[in-house]
Amino acid sequence: MHATYPDVTEAEFRAQYQKNDRAQAHRVLRFVMGLSLPLLYIDFLLLGMGQSFVVLACLRSVAFVSAWWILRASQRRLASANLEQYLFYWAILVLSVQIISDFLSPLTYLGHFVIDVWICMVASIVLPIRAANLLGLVYAYWFAMTALCLTKIFPSFVHQATLFVVLILSTYTGQTVAAYLQKFRLKLLSAEFELQRKEITDPLTGLANRREFLRNMENELQRHKRLGKTMSVLMFDIEDLKQINMQFGAGTADMVLVEVSKRMQRATRNYDCLARFGTEEFVVLLPEAFAEVATKIAARAQYTIAAMPVAVSGREIKISTRVGVTTLQEGDNVENMLRRAEDDLKRVQNTLLDESETQNQSLVFA
Incomplete structure (x- = not known):
C-alpha cells in the first residue's frame, strides 16, 4: 500500500529546494566555463583562424563572462527568482552559440552530434529551471539539431536515420528522467512536511500538541x-x-x-x-x-x-x-x-x- 500525502505548493517546493538548486546552478556554470576552452579549440581546428572562428570566439567569451557574472551575483545573495531568470537567459545564449558552431562546421563533420545528443539528454536533468521554460528550451534545441541533421552529409541514409532516432531518444530520456526526479522530490517533500505536521500536531483535534x-x-x-x-x-x-x-x-x-x-x-x-x-x-x-x-x-x-x-x-x-x-x-x-x-x-x-x-x-x- 502506497502512502499518500497532501501536495505541496510551488512556493513551498521552491523555498525548500532553493539552496540545492543554487548549488546545482553553480556546478553547471563552472562546468560549462571549464568546457569553453576545449570547445573553442575544436572550433579552431574545424574553422581555422578566420572570420567565423573570431565570431564564435567572441560569442563563447560572452557566454563565459555571463557565467562568471552570474556566479559572482549569486554569491552576493541574489534572489532565487532572479538567479533562475539569469540562468535561463544564459542557457539560451550557450545553446545558441553551440547551434551556431554546429552550423558553421564543415558539412562532412559529424563529431559535434556527440555533444548535441548529450545536451538533449542532460539539459532537462541538470538545469535548475522551471519545467515549463526548460521544456521549450530543450525542444527548440532538438528541433535545431534535427534540421542540422538534414543538411549534413552522412556516409549513408542509415547513419542519418540512426542519428535522428538517437536525438529523439536522448531528448525523451532526459525529459522522462527530469519528470521522475521532479515527482520524486515532490513526494519526498510532501512526506517530510506531513511528518513535521504530525510531530507538532495532536492527531485527534488537529491542534498543536x-x-x-x-x-x-x-x-x-x-x-x-x-x-x-x-x-x-x-x-x-x-x-x-x-x-x-x-x-x-x-x-x-x-x-x-x-x-x-x-x-x-x-x-x-x-x-x-x-x-x-x-x-x-x-x-x-x-x-x-x-x-x-x-x-x-x-x-x-x-x-x-x-x-x-x-x-x-x-x-x-x-x-x-x-x-x-x-x-x-x-x-x-x-x-x-x-x-x-x-x-x-x-x-x-x-x-x-x-x-x-x-x-x-x-x-x-x-
Missing part, C-alpha cells in the same frame, strides 16, 4: 520580554469527561474533545496559540493580552463551549469547563507561568467543590 505549544510559548515569552509587552495563558479542563465516556460509551470523549477544540478556536483570536495540553486539558497562549483581556477571552470560550450541547448518537451532552488564568510577571519563565495557570485552575476546581458541598449540606439540613 504539548511539545509545539511549549516551543511557541518559549519563543513568544522571549519576544514579549524583549519588546516589554505582556501576555497571558489560559488553561482549560473539561468537567466530568471520564464519566461522560463511561456513561455514553467508548469514543464519546473523543467526539467531545473534537467539538470543544472547534468551539475554542471560534472563541479565541486568530493569532492566539491553542493546543491540547493533556488528556482533557487545553491551553491558550494569548500574545499581548493583559489580565482583563485574558479574563474576557476565557469567559467567552467557556460560554461558547457550554452554549449548545454536543450531539452524540442521538443524545445531547452538556459540556462545561473550568479555566485557570495567568499573566506574565517580572522574571517569569515558561514553567512558572504554566504552574500559576494550573494553580489557578485547581483553585477554581476547589471553589466549585466547596460550593457543591455547601449546597448539599443545605439540602440535607432543609
Whole structure:
C-alpha cells in the first residue's frame, strides 16, 4: 500500500529546494566555463583562424563572462527568482552559440552530434529551471539539431536515420528522467512536511500538541520580554469527561474533545496559540493580552463551549469547563507561568467543590 500525502505548493517546493538548486546552478556554470576552452579549440581546428572562428570566439567569451557574472551575483545573495531568470537567459545564449558552431562546421563533420545528443539528454536533468521554460528550451534545441541533421552529409541514409532516432531518444530520456526526479522530490517533500505536521500536531483535534505549544510559548515569552509587552495563558479542563465516556460509551470523549477544540478556536483570536495540553486539558497562549483581556477571552470560550450541547448518537451532552488564568510577571519563565495557570485552575476546581458541598449540606439540613 502506497502512502499518500497532501501536495505541496510551488512556493513551498521552491523555498525548500532553493539552496540545492543554487548549488546545482553553480556546478553547471563552472562546468560549462571549464568546457569553453576545449570547445573553442575544436572550433579552431574545424574553422581555422578566420572570420567565423573570431565570431564564435567572441560569442563563447560572452557566454563565459555571463557565467562568471552570474556566479559572482549569486554569491552576493541574489534572489532565487532572479538567479533562475539569469540562468535561463544564459542557457539560451550557450545553446545558441553551440547551434551556431554546429552550423558553421564543415558539412562532412559529424563529431559535434556527440555533444548535441548529450545536451538533449542532460539539459532537462541538470538545469535548475522551471519545467515549463526548460521544456521549450530543450525542444527548440532538438528541433535545431534535427534540421542540422538534414543538411549534413552522412556516409549513408542509415547513419542519418540512426542519428535522428538517437536525438529523439536522448531528448525523451532526459525529459522522462527530469519528470521522475521532479515527482520524486515532490513526494519526498510532501512526506517530510506531513511528518513535521504530525510531530507538532495532536492527531485527534488537529491542534498543536504539548511539545509545539511549549516551543511557541518559549519563543513568544522571549519576544514579549524583549519588546516589554505582556501576555497571558489560559488553561482549560473539561468537567466530568471520564464519566461522560463511561456513561455514553467508548469514543464519546473523543467526539467531545473534537467539538470543544472547534468551539475554542471560534472563541479565541486568530493569532492566539491553542493546543491540547493533556488528556482533557487545553491551553491558550494569548500574545499581548493583559489580565482583563485574558479574563474576557476565557469567559467567552467557556460560554461558547457550554452554549449548545454536543450531539452524540442521538443524545445531547452538556459540556462545561473550568479555566485557570495567568499573566506574565517580572522574571517569569515558561514553567512558572504554566504552574500559576494550573494553580489557578485547581483553585477554581476547589471553589466549585466547596460550593457543591455547601449546597448539599443545605439540602440535607432543609
